[in-house]
Amino acid sequence: MEKQVVLITGVLGGIGLATAATFRADGWHVVGVDVAEPPAGTSPETDRLLQSDIADPEAVTALIEGIAAEEGRLDALINNAAVQICKPFEETTLEDWDRLMSVNLRAPFWCIRQALELLRSGPGGSVVNVSSVHAVATSQEIAAYASSKGALAALTRALAVELAGEGIRINAVLPGAVDTPMLRAGFARGHLEGANLEDQLREFYDRHRIGRIARPEEIAQAILFLADNRRAAFITGESLVVDGGVTVTLSTE
Numbered sequence: 001m002e003k004q005v006v007l008i009t010g011v012l013g014g015i016g017l018a019t020a021a022t023f024r025a026d027g028w029h030v031v032g033v034d035v036a037e038p039p040a041g042t043s044p045e046t047d048r049l050l051q052s053d054i055a056d057p058e059a060v061t062a063l064i065e066g067i068a069a070e071e072g073r074l075d076a077l078i079n080n081a082a083v084q085i086c087k088p089f090e091e092t093t094l095e096d097w098d099r100l101m102s103v104n105l106r107a108p109f110w111c112i113r114q115a116l117e118l119l120r121s122g123p124g125g126s127v128v129n130v131s132s133v134h135a136v137a138t139s140q141e142i143a144a145y146a147s148s149k150g151a152l153a154a155l156t157r158a159l160a161v162e163l164a165g166e167g168i169r170i171n172a173v174l175p176g177a178v179d180t181p182m183l184r185a186g187f188a189r190g191h192l193e194g195a196n197l198e199d200q201l202r203e204f205y206d207r208h209r210i211g212r213i214a215r216p217e218e219i220a221q222a223i224l225f226l227a228d229n230r231r232a233a234f235i236t237g238e239s240l241v242v243d244g245g246v247t248v249t250l251s252t253e
Contacts, residue, residue: 002073003027003028003029004027004028004029004075004076005028005029005031005067005071005073005074005075005076006023006028006029006030006031006074006075006076006077006078006227007031007032007033007063007067007074007076007077007078007111007115008020008023008030008031008032008033008046008078008080009033009034009054009078009079009080009081009107009108009111010033010034010080010081010082011032011033011034011044011046011049011080012032012034012036012038012044013034013080013081013082013180013181014178014179014180014181014216015080015130015175015178015180015216015219015220015223016032016034016080016081017044017045017216018215018216018217018219018220019078019080019216019219019220019223019224020032020044020045020046021045021217021220022217022220022221022223022224023220023224023227024045024046024047025045026224026228028075028076029047029071030045030046030047030048031046031047031048031050031067031071032044032046032048032049032050033049033050033051033052033054033063033081034049034050034051034052034081035051035052035053035054035055035081036051037051048070050063050066054081054103054107054110054111055099055102055103055106055107057106057110060107060110060111060114061114063114064111064114064115064118067115067118068117068118073118073121073122074115074118074119074122074125075119075122075124075125075126076125076126076127076128076227076228077111077112077115077119077125077126077127077128078127078128078130078223078227079107079108079111079112079127079128079129079130079152080130080223081103081107082103082104082130082132082148082149083099083100083103083104084100084142084145085099085100085142085144085145086141086142086145087141088140088141089141089143089144092143092144096144097144100144100145100148101144101148104145104148104149104152105148105151105152105155108129108152108155109155112127112159112170115127116163116166116168119168120166120167120168123167123229124167124168124169124229124233125167125168125169126168126169126170126171126226126227126228126229126232127156127159127168127169127170127171128170128171128172128173128223128226128227129152129153129155129156129170129171129172129173130172130173130175130219130223131149131150131152131153131156131172131173131174131239132145132146132149132174132175133174133175133176133241133243133246133247134146134149134150135149135150135152135153135172135174135239136150136153136174136239136241136247137246137247149174152172153172153174153239156170156171156172156237156239157237157239160236160237160238161237164236164237169226169229169232169233169235169236170236170237171226171232171235171236171237171238171239171240172238172239172240173219173222173223173226173239173240173242174239174240174241174242174243175214175219175242175243176208176213176214176241176242176243176244176246176247177204177208177213177214177243177244177246178213178214178215178216178218178219179213179214179215179216180216201213207246208244208245208246209244209245209246209249210244210245212244213244214242214243214244218242219242222240222242226238226240
């Protein structure tokens with residue numbers, strides 16, 4: 001049986017690396033793309049690793065055309081690439097806003113748009129957009145990022161309605177706190193009281209009912225579940241929150 005093909009954007013990030021390894025372990029043919037080069041001495045869990053800036057629409061078009069030529073199919077698209085800007089709204093520039101939206105929102109839109117022909121040509125294509133818990137509950141000094149992730153969740157719902165008749169399922173995963181370099185960089189916002197990174201992490205753990213934050217591979221398992229027609233064939237238009245129970249807890253407790 002021919003392997004299913006998945007394209008994962010932002011594959012060199014914490015969640016991206018874990019997602020590639022999870023899909024590959026499940027028997028998928030993994031094509032990964034990232035704007036960065038892999039660190040020396042590393043070997044990401046991909047069958048093909050491509051370097052491209054998905055904020056560039058022409059680069060996305062070339063990327064999808066290359067997959068069509070080389071792989072001949074695309075069963076799942078994982079829109080995972082993202083950037084985060086943490087600063088007060090008043091200090092957020094138009095350039096900040098445009099850069100963030102070009103990666104976090106425009107790129108997923110254009111990746112889906114360009115991949116439609118491949119996704120509809122198979123037995124049932126799927127898209128998983130990696131949004132964020134900031135789409136439904138947010139904090140200070142992260143307005144642009146929260147806006148992009150909220151819009152991505154809305155795009156997920158709209159496209160699920162529009163494309164269901166073509167056999168394409170579209171869902172979103174909304175991770176909460178995940179132990180990744182992006183999360184640790186976000187601590188610079190000053191919303192935690194700890195004097196150093198380890199103290200801040202311990203304070204952050206205490207805010208979670210489960211007593212810890214997520215591991216990237218736990219988010220990857222949620223992405224695989226929604227992408228795979230064997231597991232989630234009757235699910236579309238959903239936003240799966242994976243946050244250790246944070247958003248179901250009253251802030252007054």
